Amino acid sequence: MPEPLTRITRDPQVMGGKPCVRGLRVTVGTIVGLLATGRSTAEILALYPYLEEDDIREALTYAAWRVEEVEIPLRRPAGASRFSST
DSSP states (O other): OOSOOSSEEOOTTSGGGOOEETTSSOBHHHHHHHHHTTOOHHHHHHHSTTOOHHHHHHHHHHHHHHHHOOOOOOOOOTTOOTTOOO
16 A cells, blocks of 8 residues: 555454544444445545545555455465364
8 A cells, every 4th residue: 555544543442443534433334345336535524424535545545455455365384283272
């Protein structure tokens, strides 16, 4: 990501630790879902008057970044136990 995301926060005490906008109880998923169902930025701002246009833009940036992230499972050496600490 070219610039750090300053508006997206994660706190276990807010929305179960889901990524939220500025610590508010509005998740990135909520914003992306509203946009996906055809809501405009203006409509979202009317529904959530405490949000700002930059919040929506940054939520989309965060979502795009997360979609591109790839998790690769670690392979255990042959004979290693799943519960082994070595």
